[in-house]
Amino acid sequence: MPTMTAAQRRAADKAEYDAFLAQCPSRQLLDRISDKWVTLVLAALEDGPLRYSQLARTIAGVSQKMLTQTLRSLERDGLLTRTVTATVPVTVTYELTELGRSLQAVLTGLKGWAESHMDQVLSARSSYDAQP
Amino acid sequence: MPTMTAAQRRAADKAEYDAFLAQCPSRQLLDRISDKWVTLVLAALEDGPLRYSQLARTIAGVSQKMLTQTLRSLERDGLLTRTVTATVPVTVTYELTELGRSLQAVLTGLKGWAESHMDQVLSARSSYDAQP
DNA sequence: CGGAATCCTGCCTGATACTG
DNA sequence: CAGTATCAGGCAGGATTCCG
Numbered sequence: 113m114p115t116m117t118a119a120q121r122r123a124a125d126k127a128e129y130d131a132f133l134a135q136c137p138s139r140q141l142l143d144r145i146s147d148k149w150v151t152l153v154l155a156a157l158e159d160g161p162l163r164y165s166q167l168a169r170t171i172a173g174v175s176q177k178m179l180t181q182t183l184r185s186l187e188r189d190g191l192l193t194r195t196v197t198a199t200v201p202v203t204v205t206y207e208l209t210e211l212g213r214s215l216q217a218v219l220t221g222l223k224g225w226a227e228s229h230m231d232q233v234l235s236a237r238s239s240y241d242a243q244p
Numbered sequence: 245m246p247t248m249t250a251a252q253r254r255a256a257d258k259a260e261y262d263a264f265l266a267q268c269p270s271r272q273l274l275d276r277i278s279d280k281w282v283t284l285v286l287a288a289l290e291d292g293p294l295r296y297s298q299l300a301r302t303i304a305g306v307s308q309k310m311l312t313q314t315l316r317s318l319e320r321d322g323l324l325t326r327t328v329t330a331t332v333p334v335t336v337t338y339e340l341t342e343l344g345r346s347l348q349a350v351l352t353g354l355k356g357w358a359e360s361h362m363d364q365v366l367s368a369r370s371s372y373d374a375q376p
Numbered sequence: 377c378g379g380a381a382t383c384c385t386g387c388c389t390g391a392t393a394c395t396g
Numbered sequence: 397c398a399g400t401a402t403c404a405g406g407c408a409g410g411a412t413t414c415c416g
Binding site: 128129146171191211215219225230235 | 282303
């Protein structure tokens with residue numbers, strides 16, 4: 113029984129979640145996906161599925177604890193799938209879901225921004241630090 | 245005057261920094277900007293400059309310490325400017341720089357993703373948690 | 377109003393060792 | 397290979413107090 117126009121419904125949908133509000137679930141979600149390991153894992157999986165050891169090698173410096181923890185969290189949130197193949201030794205591959213790819217598109221922009229604006233940031237820092 | 249084409253510059257920038265490498269400066273930068281407070285501050289400043297107290301009110305639940313710390317970090321990295329007006333009491337306004345706006349464009353996508361995909365993530369979680 | 381300084385808690389993170 | 401388990405430390409982050 114729509115008592116709202118489409119425009120009104122759009123406004124209501126937008127108002128449904130607001131990360132500016134401390135108790136909104138989207139605030140917690142924003143906190144989870146605002147994580148460098150999340151960004152790097154999704155970026156690594158951009159070109160297709162990878163095995164656990166391939167992920168560990170691609171993302172230099174990640175501990176197995178953080179990698180496993182990040183992968184579990186992403187799996188739980190439906191952003192990637194974990195597939196176990198019963199070989200000897202066992203093979204585990206991770207692959208982005210459609211939902212994961214939609215986030216990956218955003219996060220790749222973040223990783224790219226960091227890499228392409230590094231010089232400007234370094235320059236700004238030296239200016240800032242030079243001040244008395 | 246650019247001595248490289250835009251495409252050449254992009255290629256050079258890509259090769260210069262790689263956030264997959266642990267010791268690359270862009271990895272640290274990625275860590276800094278992968279922060280919910282950074283995302284929320286830049287999103288709050290999207291529509292123009294704001295005062296300190298306005299930022300604190302917009303971003304519900306942020307402590308004064310984290311807000312100040314985040315603002316300092318963003319100012320140091322050249323993403324926003326801090327302007328002190330000598331009124332009584334003093335007025336301090338924060339405004340995005342051009343560099344800040346370029347990052348804000350990316351991060352707004354992140355905040356928007358969290359809000360618009362919240363339902364799908366919640367659904368995925370309940371499925372995951374229901375498994376034995 | 378817009379901070380700075382301080383104290384204190386906890387959980388995030390890394391290192392190490394063990395397993396199927 | 398792909399984890400789990402455990403332990404220890406460091407710092408993120410909140411609460412409180414004080415200042416120009």
